[in-house]
Amino acid sequence: MSVVLEQIFQVGFLAAIIRIATPLAFATLGEMFSERAGVLNLGIEGIMLLSAMTGFTATSLSGSLWLGVLAAVLTGALMGAVHALFTVALGLSQHVCGIGVTLFSSGLAYFLYRLIFGQQSVPPSIKSFETLPIPVLSDIPVLGPAVFNQFSLVYMAMAAVPLAAFVLYRTPWGLSVRMVGENPRAADSAGVGVIATRFQAVMLGGALMGLAGAFLSMVQFNAFTFGLVSGRGWVAIALVVFGRWDPWRSAGAALLFAFVDALQLRMQASGLGHIPYEAFLMLPFIFTIVAMAVMSRNAVAPSALLKPFRREER
Amino acid sequence: MENGKSKMQSKREGLSRRNVLELGALGLAAAMLPGSALAQDKKLKVAAIFATPTEEPWVHQIHVALQRAEKELGIEYKWSEKVQTADFSRVMREYAQGGYELVLGDAFAAERESRRTAKQFPKVAFLFGSGAGPAEPNFAVFDNWIHEPAYLSGLIAGKMSKSGTIGAVAAMGIPEVNRLVNAFFAGAREVNPDIKRKVAFIGSFFDPPKAKEAAIAQIDAGVDVIYAERFGVIEAAVERKILAISNMSDQSSLGPDTVITGPVWDMYPTVEHAIKLVKAGVFTAQDYGDFSRMAKGGSFLAPYHKFDKTLPADVKELVEKKKAEILDGNFRVNVDEDTPVSD
Numbered sequence: 001m002s003v004v005l006e007q008i009f010q011v012g013f014l015a016a017i018i019r020i021a022t023p024l025a026f027a028t029l030g031e032m033f034s035e036r037a038g039v040l041n042l043g044i045e046g047i048m049l050l051s052a053m054t055g056f057t058a059t060s061l062s063g064s065l066w067l068g069v070l071a072a073v074l075t076g077a078l079m080g081a082v083h084a085l086f087t088v089a090l091g092l093s094q095h096v097c098g099i100g101v102t103l104f105s106s107g108l109a110y111f112l113y114r115l116i117f118g119q120q121s122v123p124p125s126i127k128s129f130e131t132l133p134i135p136v137l138s139d140i141p142v143l144g145p146a147v148f149n150q151f152s153l154v155y156m157a158m159a160a161v162p163l164a165a166f167v168l169y170r171t172p173w174g175l176s177v178r179m180v181g182e183n184p185r186a187a188d189s190a191g192v193g194v195i196a197t198r199f200q201a202v203m204l205g206g207a208l209m210g211l212a213g214a215f216l217s218m219v220q221f222n223a224f225t226f227g228l229v230s231g232r233g234w235v236a237i238a239l240v241v242f243g244r245w246d247p248w249r250s251a252g253a254a255l256l257f258a259f260v261d262a263l264q265l266r267m268q269a270s271g272l273g274h275i276p277y278e279a280f281l282m283l284p285f286i287f288t289i290v291a292m293a294v295m296s297r298n299a300v301a302p303s304a305l306l307k308p309f310r311r312e313e314r
Numbered sequence: 315m316e317n318g319k320s321k322m323q324s325k326r327e328g329l330s331r332r333n334v335l336e337l338g339a340l341g342l343a344a345a346m347l348p349g350s351a352l353a354q355d356k357k358l359k360v361a362a363i364f365a366t367p368t369e370e371p372w373v374h375q376i377h378v379a380l381q382r383a384e385k386e387l388g389i390e391y392k393w394s395e396k397v398q399t400a401d402f403s404r405v406m407r408e409y410a411q412g413g414y415e416l417v418l419g420d421a422f423a424a425e426r427e428s429r430r431t432a433k434q435f436p437k438v439a440f441l442f443g444s445g446a447g448p449a450e451p452n453f454a455v456f457d458n459w460i461h462e463p464a465y466l467s468g469l470i471a472g473k474m475s476k477s478g479t480i481g482a483v484a485a486m487g488i489p490e491v492n493r494l495v496n497a498f499f500a501g502a503r504e505v506n507p508d509i510k511r512k513v514a515f516i517g518s519f520f521d522p523p524k525a526k527e528a529a530i531a532q533i534d535a536g537v538d539v540i541y542a543e544r545f546g547v548i549e550a551a552v553e554r555k556i557l558a559i560s561n562m563s564d565q566s567s568l569g570p571d572t573v574i575t576g577p578v579w580d581m582y583p584t585v586e587h588a589i590k591l592v593k594a595g596v597f598t599a600q601d602y603g604d605f606s607r608m609a610k611g612g613s614f615l616a617p618y619h620k621f622d623k624t625l626p627a628d629v630k631e632l633v634e635k636k637k638a639e640i641l642d643g644n645f646r647v648n649v650d651e652d653t654p655v656s657d
Contacts, residue, residue: 010534012530012531012534013534016527016530016531019527020527023523110367114369119368119369119374119377121371121374121378121563121564121565122563122565122567122568123369123545125549125568216523220523220526220527221522221523221526221546221549222549223522223545225369225520225522225545226366226367226369226370226520227518227519227520227521228520228521228522228523230518230520230521230524261527262527262531265514265524265527265528265531266531266534266535268512268513268514268515268528268531268656269481269512269513269514269528269531269532269534269535269537269656270535270656271512271656271657272656274655276487276653277487277513277514277515277517277653277655278487278517281515281516281517
């Protein structure tokens with residue numbers, strides 16, 4: 001047990017938690033915005049993958065990392081618009097369209113990747129982001145090197161959480177988003193453009209998912225490969241429920257998941273070897289499910305989630 | 315009208331994931347074919363069915379061997395990738411009925427289905443990557459028996475580790491993976507009986523960010539030479555400036571100052587042998603696994619590249635000596651398929 005405790009108080013461990021949590025936090029915030037407006041986006045897994053691909057490709061071709069990030073964000077927003085077109089404008093099943101977006105985006109990602117890069121034994125790579133220590137703050141013992149010697153996209157994620165909370169709870173647009181997610185008919189009579197607001201929320205969500213994808217292919221790793229996202233999008237959907245559709249709680253859920261994931265990787269290396277490795281791999285999922293069952297029992301989903309809005313319909 | 319409708323349909327279907335990939339494969343095949351398409355004499359038709367896209371390293375080695383055979387042995391080669399287990403038999407049948415005389419692939423996800431289907435086409439030769447045995451009359455098997463160069467890599471790792479702790483990050487505890495990791499550790503133990511071993515599994519074949527995190531966790535725990543069974547590990551080694559051993563193909567380009575060497579799988583001897591037998595009409599159901607061994611050229615240690623100058627002479631000598639013993643048949647690397655655990 002002392003081996004495990006020793007691991008927990010390491011700088012490397014704290015830094016790993018934050019690295020693992022960042023793409024989850026972006027994706028979870030993205031899904032949260034979409035769901036707060038009443039649109040479940042199961043396209044998240046594919047949107048992350050496609051954005052990871054376009055971000056990597058843009059960087060690989062242009063040499064500019066930030067251009068890659070921009071490409072990923074735009075890809076995410078565009079795929080969000082595609083999802084919104086089907087689910088919001090046409091009012092089709094959000095489950096079916098979401099799965100469709102995921103299948104289409106992943107297929108497109110692999111297809112375009114192969115068209116551009118061909119099939120190579122070793123995947124082509126880019127020079128990924130480097131850490132950017134924040135002066136003074138990064139000198140704080142333990143916390144400094146772990147939290148303030150990170151990548152710029154990590155700082156963006158840290159800023160995105162309070163920003164998302166501010167936008168959602170303190171701006172007129174955020175109020176509209178919450179209204180169209182709870183009671184679109186009332187919002188409509190109050191003069192809020194339900195279709196437009198939902199479109200915007202799903203696109204903003206897509207853009208955030210795009211950032212999550214960019215983080216995977218350009219920060220945490222330096223190449224695009226098959227299976228790069230590996231279910232992180234699905235995890236984010238669960239984390240939104242765990243986080244009770246709240247930005248702060250959602251980010252907390254992402255951190256908790258990352259904590260257990262980083263811990264299990266370290267436990268595998270720490271010589272508690274007689275426990276089968278599958279047990280370690282299961283930990284983050286079990287922990288999240290249990291925590292969700294205990295802490296989010298009273299969670300109430302946005303009332304209009306999954307319900308398309310048609311003005312003339314009762 | 316009828317025609318126009320079906321065209322529309324096929325266009326719509328073209329959006330599904332597998333078809334998009336198949337389209338890509340077709341386009342690629344078309345781009346590679348023109349030279350060989352001209353020769354009109356009867357060529358042996360060879361097909362391959364892969365459960366994953368050909369970017370997957372294991373499948374990639376089979377794919378490149380067949381592409382080489384296409385150039386050097388004058389065969390016609392077609393392939394289907396990302397074939398789900400439920401579709402596996404159907405694709406096998408399509409090739410068997412389409413005049414293909416040799417069908418290769420990886421049967422791990424469809425062991426029973428593929429054997430059952432093969433029986434229905436006794437005149438077609440089937441050669442599949444498999445964890446099980448061959449099946450009469452026409453279902454032969456192969457696998458990545460590259461534990462010999464993995465052992466040699468272990469010798470180097472054991473010698474090069476200063477901290478006395480080496481690591482391996484692998485996919486999951488299946489025999490194909492376990493025997494490589496165990497051979498690697500066995501090599502390291504051979505030169506340093508006190509060496510500490512760390513092993514981590516990521517639970518999937520492809521998740522580079524997770525593999526990288528697992529590697530970083532091991533490096534934090536003192537590992538200074540790491541076996542990159544999966545993609546993602548070498549990047550961690552490069553970042554933390556430790557040494558790495560690659561896997562499956564020569565991956566020195568991912569970190570010229572990091573990757574010393576690593577086991578490489580070459581499927582060409584297997585493919586070449588099978589094609590010869592089919593051409594001669596004497597193909598039989600048997601285990602072709604030995605054609606992946608070093609003595610047959612089916613696996614080898616990747617070139618040292620930059621490390622050719624820096625690797626100590628005694629280490630190189632030791633590797634050459636063991637290599638000679640393996641090639642002479644005087645030393646057999648133990649096949650240990652138990653799931654390895656960390657010390």
